[in-house]
Amino acid sequence: KQEVTQIPAALSVPEGENLVLNCSFTDSAIYNLQWFRQDPGKGLTSLLLIQSSQREQTSGRLNASLDKSSGRSTLYIAASQPGDSATYLCAVRPRNQGGKLIFGQGTELSVKP
Amino acid sequence: DGGITQSPKYLFRKEGQNVTLSCEQNLNHDAMYWYRQDPGQGLRLIYYSQIVNDFQKGDIAEGYSVSREKKESFPLTVTSAQKNPTAFYLCASRLGSEQFFGPGTRLTVL
Numbered sequence: 001k002q003e004v005t006q007i008p009a010a011l012s013v014p015e016g017e018n019l020v021l022n023c024s025f026t027d028s029a030i031y032n033l034q035w036f037r038q039d040p041g042k043g044l045t046s047l048l049l050i051q052s053s054q055r056e057q058t059s060g061r062l063n064a065s066l067d068k069s070s071g072r073s074t075l076y077i078a079a080s081q082p083g084d085s086a087t088y089l090c091a092v093r094p095r096n097q098g099g100k101l102i103f104g105q106g107t108e109l110s111v112k113p
Numbered sequence: 114d115g116g117i118t119q120s121p122k123y124l125f126r127k128e129g130q131n132v133t134l135s136c137e138q139n140l141n142h143d144a145m146y147w148y149r150q151d152p153g154q155g156l157r158l159i160y161y162s163q164i165v166n167d168f169q170k171g172d173i174a175e176g177y178s179v180s181r182e183k184k185e186s187f188p189l190t191v192t193s194a195q196k197n198p199t200a201f202y203l204c205a206s207r208l209g210s211e212q213f214f215g216p217g218t219r220l221t222v223l
Contacts, residue, residue, distance in 0.1 A: 004155070032210050043119075043203055044156075044214040051210065089155060098163055099144050099207050100171060103155030 002027045002094050006104035013080055014112050021075040021107045023090035028068045031093040034101065035064050035075050038087045048075070080111045116140070117215035119204050124220045126198070134189045134218045136204030144207040145187040149173060149200045156203060162187055191220065198222050
């Protein structure tokens, strides 16, 4: 059974720091991995999607990597800003399961001015 | 504007009542999903539909029902059989590899 784990559960950093959020999964048979952002009481906003054949994706200050063989992904945020404060969720799409996503529990990020 | 809408934003229900959550999308996506989120936890799949008039149970389908009569609409009914329905409910649709989410409905059972 696929399980997704995110470490740490919460992280507080001063503005301007570079930071890394971690995601691990137990079964490497995935189509892709998606990183989302969730603000309190809101829905999810897709940040980056990495296909299983890819190693990384970049969007602005965000870079996500995928190492399928070791079951790991990282989300790197450069030059963090207070507006980056949110919960970050990673999710994997297992093969042959109707496109469902399996989510980690999230990392709650707080960037202090 | 294209997107996914969920209504209502907040919903209160008395124990023993059924309640239906609305999800509509104008993105022309075939696949739609319902997830549940509890405090401090990730999302768990309730039901999904890959095409009109077809749907499958997810990981926590007990106490829930859905229909998919139109491509744009995928309503979720929370029945009185659901033992702990208070949660944040999120609807999503999928184009190819990527899923897109609605703003959510927060259901509270009084």
